[in-house]
Amino acid sequence: MSGIGTGYDLYPTTFSPDGRIFQVEYAHKAVENSSTAIGLCCKDGVVFGVEKIILSKMLVEGTNRRVFSVGEHIGIATAGLTADGRRIVQNARQEAKNYENFTSDIIPIHVLTERLSIYVQVFTLYNYIRPFGCSLMIGSYDEEKGPSLYCIEPDSVALGFYGCAIGKGKQEAKTEISKLKLSEMTCKDAVKEIAKILIKTVHDETKEKEMELEMSWICKETKGKHKLVPKKLIEEAVEWVKGQENEED
Amino acid sequence: MFDLEKEFLSDLNKEVKTGTTVMAVTFKGGVIIAADSRTSSGSYAVNRVTDKLTPVHDQIYCLRSGSAADTQIISSYVSYYTNMFSIEEGSKPTVKKAAHMFREFLYQNKQYLHAAIICAGWDPIEGGSVYSLPLGGSIVKQPFSTGGSGSTYLYGYCDMNFKENMTEEEADKFVTYGITEAIARDGGSGGIVRKAIIDKNGVRRKTVYGNKLKKFWEK
Numbered sequence: 301m302s303g304i305g306t307g308y309d310l311y312p313t314t315f316s317p318d319g320r321i322f323q324v325e326y327a328h329k330a331v332e333n334s335s336t337a338i339g340l341c342c343k344d345g346v347v348f349g350v351e352k353i354i355l356s357k358m359l360v361e362g363t364n365r366r367v368f369s370v371g372e373h374i375g376i377a378t379a380g381l382t383a384d385g386r387r388i389v390q391n392a393r394q395e396a397k398n399y400e401n402f403t404s405d406i407i408p409i410h411v412l413t414e415r416l417s418i419y420v421q422v423f424t425l426y427n428y429i430r431p432f433g434c435s436l437m438i439g440s441y442d443e444e445k446g447p448s449l450y451c452i453e454p455d456s457v458a459l460g461f462y463g464c465a466i467g468k469g470k471q472e473a474k475t476e477i478s479k480l481k482l483s484e485m486t487c488k489d490a491v492k493e494i495a496k497i498l499i500k501t502v503h504d505e506t507k508e509k510e511m512e513l514e515m516s517w518i519c520k521e522t523k524g525k526h527k528l529v530p531k532k533l534i535e536e537a538v539e540w541v542k543g544q545e546n547e548e549d
Numbered sequence: 550m551f552d553l554e555k556e557f558l559s560d561l562n563k564e565v566k567t568g569t570t571v572m573a574v575t576f577k578g579g580v581i582i583a584a585d586s587r588t589s590s591g592s593y594a595v596n597r598v599t600d601k602l603t604p605v606h607d608q609i610y611c612l613r614s615g616s617a618a619d620t621q622i623i624s625s626y627v628s629y630y631t632n633m634f635s636i637e638e639g640s641k642p643t644v645k646k647a648a649h650m651f652r653e654f655l656y657q658n659k660q661y662l663h664a665a666i667i668c669a670g671w672d673p674i675e676g677g678s679v680y681s682l683p684l685g686g687s688i689v690k691q692p693f694s695t696g697g698s699g700s701t702y703l704y705g706y707c708d709m710n711f712k713e714n715m716t717e718e719e720a721d722k723f724v725t726y727g728i729t730e731a732i733a734r735d736g737g738s739g740g741i742v743r744k745a746i747i748d749k750n751g752v753r754r755k756t757v758y759g760n761k762l763k764k765f766w767e768k
Contacts, residue, residue: 403634403642404649411637 311427323431324424327454330433331380335511336467336502337366338494339377339437340477341447345487345519346439347529348377349494351469351503352512367516367528371396373406373440375518375526379467380434380454388436391419409440413450413458421456431455435466440526441518469502476501487519491529495537496544513538568737570699571601571612572727573669573679574711575692576720579748580669580677582610583724585699585732586740588617597740602754606631608747609647609670614697615684619664623654644670648680648688656686667694671747699731699738706730717746721755729762 309322337350350366368389378385399407465473515529571584584601613620648668666682681694742757
């Protein structure tokens with residue numbers, strides 16, 4: 301592992317001879333160490349799901365949040381260093397509030413994404429501040445424009461997705477996501493499918509401890525507001541996944 | 550003792566104000582805005598052919614009254630920001646957005662400014678809209694609005710003659726006669742009537758020169 305970028309990997313201000321900035325790539329590794337988060341654009345909204353590893357039985361459920369609201373209409377799910385994610389969300393909230401104060405309109409998601417992208421990029425320029433060690437998925441739903449989902453990585457690249465996964469199990473998750481027909485799926489179905497991917501495909505019961513599912517959505521049903529998926533629906537989804545396992549056995 | 554300097558030259562050093570009459574009226578399909586053309590500094594007409602119809606964006610205009618310097622700088626700030634935002638967002642700004650930006654500037658700097666603005670235009674969401682932003686920095690959406698020193702002579706005229714959903718011709722007549730009357734009665738207003746019609750097709754500018762202004766009751 302060490303030795304790959306020796307000499308060129310001390311600061312983000314140094315390029316390697318083959319044109320890479322190793323510090324930013326190491327920031328990606330920090331994201332890959334964290335548990336998986338998934339975002340899906342369905343026909344009537346956007347759903348986020350995060351696999352949260354329960355480190356201790358003493359931890360209260362529902363704390364240590366990985367999904368955040370920015371304004372009422374935008375949700376952000378993080379993977380990587382949670383504290384870094386919170387910092388960027390703080391900035392996002394400030395941007396959204398300033399935009400709203402100045403123009404009396406809510407901030408469009410692609411404007412917020414671009415501004416966050418620019419913000420994240422600043423931290424890849426200097427040797428005295430480190431890049432953010434987290435990736436973010438930003439989602440919103442609008443009656444006219446439909447669902448939108450963007451993903452910002454530590455190198456500040458922001459791309460629009462129909463379905464996206466970040467974190468440890470992103471490769472397996474992306475494979476499963478590509479099998480889904482997202483344009484025909486409703487958000488309620490997506491809750492089940494995300495639960496299935498996180499519980500069955502991504503989470504390794506033998507290696508890791510128990511997990512908790514944190515899910516949120518912005519959809520027609522929530523009238524375009526970012527809300528946590530009701531606990532009942534998540535429990536039903538988990539039951540459904542268990543049912544599926546039994547069928548396959 | 551008659552002091553020439555004191556009597557005449559002090560007048561010329563007064564702040565340039567647009568003692569003005571401006572009107573903005575919504576009609577079926579858009580808005581029509583109109584203004585007089587006098588900028589005065591005390592009793593000297595600095596400019597008798599002023600254009601007070603200031604573009605902020607493609608289909609959003611503002612009418613300026615109060616201190617000429619204050620209103621010019623604020624409208625150029627709002628024009629800058631609306632242009633920047635429309636590039637960022639990929640769509641034209643609504644009149645509501647531009648009007649609220651005016652409000653931010655006017656309210657946050659109210660101690661330093663003497664500026665009242667009427668922001669009017671057309672956007673696909675609301676159609677024609679008129680927003681009035683008086684001295685203190687408040688904002689109110691209205692079917693029509695008048696401003697400037699000459700507007701005091703128009704309250705009765707407007708209340709009696711305004712109708713919702715007028716045709717373009719009716720609205721054109723409404724504002725032309727209004728400005729004409731204010732020019733006749735208000736010393737701070739004069740010159741020609743400049744008009745702009747803003748609808749979904751864009752902006753059409755018109756002018757009514759002094760000799761063509763209708764004469765109302767006059768001895």
